[in-house]
Amino acid sequence: MNKQTVAIRSLTLAAALTLASLADAADVVVVMSPAAAAVSKDQVANVYLGRSTDFTPLDLPESSAVRDAFYKKAADRDAAQVKAVWTRITFTGQGKPPKEMPDAAAVKKAVAADPKAIGYIDKSEADASVKIVLALP
């Protein structure tokens, strides 16, 4: 195997890995405590856009690609639009934006402990401590 082939192979591998991680980031699941019933996409969108107080929503950090993918799939809105929506709610004294959790593990822990809490994580992070109430492939 000459040097060039190795380089090409590692490039291909890198590209494959990048594609895989992109696909992972795009596979978002909405999770609640194990006893929860399934929810609809509209319900999730309403809670995360501040229109409904049925559940207590949890966010991932603003830098998270899963967060951007979630809002695009669940509410068809990008980060700036979601920010504008919550700006209006915050500065009209009607509520405060979803609590920001540091990572998926923290989301799972919070959701497992509170039947009203709702969160979203990458599908690969889901385990038995939480229930997938909506898949956003």
Next chain:
Amino acid sequence: MQRLHAYSARAAMAMLLSLGAVSIAQADITTTISGFGTVGGSITSNSDYAYRHDPTEATGATNQFDIGLESRLGVQAVVDFGSGISVTAQEIARQRGSETFSLGTEWLYLQYAPNSDWKLRLGRVALATFLMSDSREVGYAAPWFHAPNDMYGSNPFQYLDGAQIRWHHNLGPVGIMLEGSLGSSRTQYFYIGQIINIEIKDQSNVAATLDYGDFRFRVARTRGHSPAVIPLSPTFVISFSLQDTFTSVGFQYDNGKAVVLSEWGKRSENNMPFFNEPVGASREWYVAGGWRFGKLTPLLTYGKFDPDKSFTEPAGKFGTWSGSVRYDVVRNVALKAQISRAQAGNSTYWTTFNAASSERINVYSVGADFVF
């Protein structure tokens, strides 16, 4: 002297102990501070009429670029004491009257929320006359750079000192909000060369909002009842009891791509003695529509201000075209530009208007809205 020292030491000790108590209690108290602001300005195509973005502003932009007019900075603090009790304060520095920048308390209220449906507020609250009343200073939350004056310039009252009750409930896919406020309100209004201080002793507002998915409908009625004194000359004034009613209907649709906003309003007042006409009476509306192309949102607005014949101005019909664009440049910052084409007779746009003129004047504005 010695005794004084002893006293001081004891006082200091007591203070330290009490401070200790406060910091323990602070364990369940959360304070959230957030802010918003706008840096921007306007210039017009005519030196005779000064454009203002708010009827409380006594100076405006002419054919020299004015930066103070549109710029403002707001800070909001919410102190949550737990058990549903919180205090909210909102301070805004902006141009008021003829002062370039001054600080003012927009809100300062104590809130009791026994559950997620009810909110009881006491203090200074937003007077929710319009669809966007309570976020009118928060540029980042709006699609335009400045709201259509035809509608938003027709009522200078922004807050109310008194009590407010809000009920919000979700019935399946429909969100319902009912709101009632009662108290007094005051404002500075600039009218033909002079600043008029108005205080409404007895002001009330009722509003109902319906949310269904991407749709929002709102109806509101704001009523003011107050003794009024209108000076006709230094020696002659008219005193009477003023009754002012402002009815408004609002509609909003936003599905993430398309945005449509529309409001309609009507002001009616009782007649003044001698003149047998109201101090002010008008009908106003606007329709705005836009589309999001990624980070870019162009918006087209048509506003209409139709004053009826009143003590302050003759009857007229004025239409205003506005085109604006919002560019979400980075997170928390939106750059905006707007062109409005308003008529010289439209009193909601100019510090001094000319009711007889139908001349059109362009207002060019640029700025950045941010939140933190």
